Amino acid sequence: MHSSLPIKTGFSLQALNTFGINVKARSYLAVRSADDLLAVHADRQLAAMPKLVLGGGSNVLFTGDFPGLVLHMCLKGKTLSGEDENRVVVTAAAGEDWHAFVLWTLENGWGGLENLSLVPGTVGAAPVQNIGAYGTELKDCFLALQAFDFHNGEIRDIGREDCRFGYRDSVFRQEKGRYAILNVTFALPKQWTPNLSYPELANMLSVTNNPVLSPRDVARAIVTIRQRKLPDPAVIGNVGSFFKNPTVSRVAYDALKRRCPQMPGYLQPDGSYRIAAGWLIDQCGWKGKTSGNAGVYETQALVLVNRGNASGEEIVRLSQAIQQDVNTRFGLWLEPEPVFV
Numbered sequence: 001m002h003s004s005l006p007i008k009t010g011f012s013l014q015a016l017n018t019f020g021i022n023v024k025a026r027s028y029l030a031v032r033s034a035d036d037l038l039a040v041h042a043d044r045q046l047a048a049m050p051k052l053v054l055g056g057g058s059n060v061l062f063t064g065d066f067p068g069l070v071l072h073m074c075l076k077g078k079t080l081s082g083e084d085e086n087r088v089v090v091t092a093a094a095g096e097d098w099h100a101f102v103l104w105t106l107e108n109g110w111g112g113l114e115n116l117s118l119v120p121g122t123v124g125a126a127p128v129q130n131i132g133a134y135g136t137e138l139k140d141c142f143l144a145l146q147a148f149d150f151h152n153g154e155i156r157d158i159g160r161e162d163c164r165f166g167y168r169d170s171v172f173r174q175e176k177g178r179y180a181i182l183n184v185t186f187a188l189p190k191q192w193t194p195n196l197s198y199p200e201l202a203n204m205l206s207v208t209n210n211p212v213l214s215p216r217d218v219a220r221a222i223v224t225i226r227q228r229k230l231p232d233p234a235v236i237g238n239v240g241s242f243f244k245n246p247t248v249s250r251v252a253y254d255a256l257k258r259r260c261p262q263m264p265g266y267l268q269p270d271g272s273y274r275i276a277a278g279w280l281i282d283q284c285g286w287k288g289k290t291s292g293n294a295g296v297y298e299t300q301a302l303v304l305v306n307r308g309n310a311s312g313e314e315i316v317r318l319s320q321a322i323q324q325d326v327n328t329r330f331g332l333w334l335e336p337e338p339v340f341v
Contacts, residue, residue: 005029005039005046007069016072017057018120020237021312025052025070031095032074034148034155034182040069041153051150052341053180055094055125058239061338063312071180073124078104081185089143091185094124098131102219111192111215112141115201117222120233120240124181128172129337130165134222135197139165143187147172147179155182167274168244168337176339194218200225229300237306238297242319243277243334256330277326277334278302284325294318316340 011028014020027049031037040046050068054060075093078101082089088110092101098121102113115136119126127145131138144159156179164171172179194213196202204221205213231238245266248256253265253273260283265273281287281301288298293310295318297303304315323334 005036005043007046011070013054013057013062013066013070016054016070017060017062018233018237018239019057019061019306019310019312019315020233021062021306021315022309023062023065023312025066025068027069028072029069030072030074031180034075037071037148037180038153040071041148041150047150051177053177055122055128056097056120058120058233059125059129059338061239061312061315061336061340063316063340066341073122073180075124075182077183080108085190087187087189089185089187091183092123093183094122094181096123098123098126105186105188106216106219109215110188111194111218112188113186114215114219115195115198115222117219118226123184127163127165127170127181127184129168130163130170132168134201134225135195137165139163141186141188143185145184146182148182150178150180167247173339230303231297231305236297237310238303239338241277241302241337242304243281243302243322244337245274245277246280246332246334247272247274248332249273260330275332280326280330280332280334281322284322284329286322286325291318291321296322312340 008028009026011025013025014022029036046069052066052068052070054070054072074095076095078092078096080088081091090105099118101123102117105113115134116131119131119133126138127142139160142160144157147156147158149156162171172181192215196205201221204225230240249272256263264276264279268274278301286296287301289296290307292314293306293308294314295305295307297305304318319336327333
């Protein structure tokens with residue numbers, strides 16, 4: 001083994017995944033620089049091991065011990081890396097906490113990321129599933145990133161096109177294990193306008209009767225809404241939304257709407273409709289239910305929780321039962337958001 005790397009063996013990952021699943025990694029490395037990854041790549045034994053790149057552990061479900069090397073991205077730093085008359089350009093290292101980074105941009109007076117306030121996880125993990133909330137996606141302000149490519153041991157600059165961003169998707173999710181994101185760069189507009197496309201957010205902010213909204217006002221409202229709806233992973237294990245909202249054609253949406261007039265759907269730019277998965281799960285009677293040590297959160301059916309000492313397998317079984325029920329009743333298949341490991 002590479003003597004200069006502080007690799008730990010039989011390392012517990014319970015504190016490093018927000019579900020709080022008690023599993024171990026065969027080998028573990030806290031990555032603090034790109035040099036650490038170069039050293040892993042240069043070591044024949046380490047290079048041959050299966051690898052898992054881990055950020056905040058808020059989008060992963062461990063179903064057992066990991067038989068390879070967990071690379072925990074702990075790189076730190078954030079900086080204003082450029083600006084012109086229209087925008088500021090900021091770069092943050094992969095190990096920075098996402099919400100803390102958003103707060104830092106707001107403290108500096110830069111809007112653009114406020115709708116993504118309080119999304120759990122790290123900056124480096126954010127592009128992997130193109131995080132999105134309240135009408136905004138990461139790709140909206142994304143400029144570029146640097147990533148280590150395990151295929152050839154090189155550090156690559158990757159622009160927006162090559163990231164292939166989709167709904168909770170990207171090239172980094174499609175090509176699992178190929179890249180470790182080192183830092184991410186965002187372009188934030190100087191001419192800021194609030195994105196209030198989400199009705200609950202618009203309602204909350206209209207109540208304030210504040211004619212001049214700031215990005216921080218929007219962020220505060222988002223934090224209030226999220227804290228009301230979603231459990232704190234420090235208190236009850238969860239990964240936020242467990243399922244993606246299914247996307248259907250206009251024809252399919254109209255047919256479903258005739259059967260279920262109450263069903264919430266959101267028109268997408270391409271003419272398709274996105275249906276609220278939480279509503280579908282709630283209609284099947286799952287909200288607040290418990291199955292073994294796993295359960296469905298009381299105030300938001302989209303959130304599965306670890307009620308105690310749940311195994312990853314218990315959470316998988318619960319998610320499969322929900323998928324079957326929704327499919328039987330609505331003819332829709334819910335896709336999980338977290339990566340199963």
